[in-house]
């Protein structure tokens with residue numbers, strides 16, 4: 024029975040790794056303490072998969088920070104500024120690259136394909152020296168072997184590694200990063216030889232870039248790379264794993280022709296066309312097909328009957344002994360274990376499967392294919408599928424109708440943006456280069472405790488409101504002292520920008536431990552959208568009006584936009600994403616209108632995750648952007664000219680969707696910028712006209728480093744070179760919730776000082 028798991032969550036069922044990392048970073052525990060937690064986690068994951076009966080169990084899918092950074096370490100491709108001594112890479116160098124240190128900023132971080140996971144972008148150039156500098160893959164393989172478990176070591180493939188890299192500072196863009204393939208492959212050969220010597224019989228190369236729209240030169244790199252590696256593969260089985268989308272026909276042809284490869288893994292959940300390709304174009308004889316039928320990106324129980332029939336159809340194409348049941352991608356993008364969900368009701372629980380349950384599903388499917396179908400398991404699954412389809416909790420006719428009525432009409436504010444900005448300035452009277460922050464202030468231990476105790480009914484509502492009010496007051500006073508122009512209340516009542524809203528909307532369910540890694544030690548707990556969405560009552564008006572009453576300065580109302588709520592939730596797989604998005608937009612629209620009616624003059628609707636919902640294939644992007652931008656406009660098309668609508672986005676690389684961003688028609692946009700080398704500005708340099716307010720972040724909030732006033736002045740000057748003075752805002756990259764006050768106070772103080780220095784010069 025052949026079953027395979029592409030990868031597994033590394034944080035642990037209760038985020039054990041997160042806590043171990045953070046206490047190590049804070050100097051509270053030793054490196055050995057951290058290593059012990061990590062080893063225990065790996066051990067329990069391997070054992071769990073072995074006990075479930077999985078044949079191909081992955082190793083090296085654990086990471087202390089990020090698997091791409093692990094690959095950079097493996098290849099010794101450490102940027103010079105980290106002063107690495109060339110020895111086996113240890114925590115110092117590794118975490119400096121990930122997080123920066125007192126003297127050097129971190130490497131850039133960017134989204135992993137269309138997920139909410141972020142990886143550390145390799146920085147390469149003609150002078151990058153590659154050497155085998157981290158033996159982690161082999162160490163993990165040996166560690167599992169010592170536990171009696173033979174694993175499949177997982178490496179990021181050489182071509183994907185290069186295609187995800189960027190040019191190091193100072194390297195000409197004309198330099199082809201793919202020209203480094205030979206150097207990179209030399210190191211891979213050493214790694215492969217060592218894994219082989221250790222006893223590995225399979226190696227998995229993750230080459231997810233094969234699903235992208237690649238040109239012929241990029242595709243050729245795969246052919247070159249694997250021809251070059253072929254001799255190293257003798258005596259080994261090699262799996263090329265792809266995920267997250269359809270593999271385009273050309274790439275499918277290239278992939279399945281790769282030399283020395285024994286098997287190919289495809290995402291058959293998102294890659295429905297790949298399924299057709301396999302059936303129509305065929306599959307190379309005597310190769311293994313790793314069929315990713317169990318969804319690694321969502322939390323729904325697999326429709327086992329449907330998967331089984333897909334698998335049976337594939338069996339007739341590739342042959343019985345060549346079909347391996349697998350997950351669509353690494354399970355790191357789903358929650359860890361349903362067993363720890365004590366608060367979900369049993370009906371909803373019966374509809375779900377987290378990573379641990381998906382492992383069991385994969386195995387059940389493999390057994391069924393082998394003629395050992397567990398009838399009880401399959402019929403319980405069929406009953407759950409049927410109950411979800413017919414449950415009255417899922418459907419709300421009124422919401423369905425309101426969302427359907429939106430179609431075909433445009434939703435826009437009546438006046439154009441420059442007239443609106445004039446009207447707003449008359450009321451707000453802001454200085455040039457107005458300063459603001461993105462929303463959250465540091466989330467202290469005390470705050471978290473207060474929220475926890477309130478949730479657990481350990482403190483009364485009155486005590487809770489009092490504590491939060493004090494916190495808001497503290498944050499308001501601090502901003503006034505810092506002399507920030509447009510204030511925020513600091514979001515102390517929010518655990519998370521999506522969960523907070525989901526908890527107050529109908530159609531959402533919540534987990535207690537359904538965490539998914541976002542970057543480094545940071546995890547998010549996406550809500551589960553299981554039914555039609557509506558807003559029973561106002562969600563933020565109480566806190567926002569309280570905060571506004573504490574100051575004469577404008578206080579931003581703070582909402583999360585529909586696209587972000589959608590993209591950061593586990594969504595329904597029984598209706599199109601766009602339908603769900605329109606429903607959420609209507610709910611947020613009501614909130615916007617209530618805030619306005621309560622006297623809030625500036626309302627920020629965060630669309631942090633707009634870009635990450637962008638389909639990987641160009642051909643599907645326009646449609647997504649159309650309904651996503653439309654959904655955003657629906658939320659605020661009804662407000663007065665004098666109400667200033669802000670939005671915030673956190674990603675680099677938005678140049679290709681600038682016209683959609685303009686199409687959102689917000690009055691002001693604040694946007695992450697500093698960790699991506701001001702790529703953002705180039706689009707304006709190239710002449711795109713932007714009439715609304717814009718605040719490209721002036722410093723990186725992902726790092727504990729405190730930027731100096733001069734540095735911020737420099738940054739702003741660079742922005743002023745391409746953007747008009749009267750539209751530029753000054754703000755950090757993103758919310759401050761992960762930072763400490765010891766970092767936030769001086770950083771914001773320097774930021775305000777920088778704005779003031781420039782105001783005197785303009």
Ligand code: GLN
Nearest residue numbers: 461462463631673758759
């Ligand atoms: N308003 C949110 C905050 O400041 C925005 C966070 C985000 O963009 N991820 O926390």
Ligand code: ZN
Nearest residue numbers: 672673757758
């Ligand atoms: Zn952000």
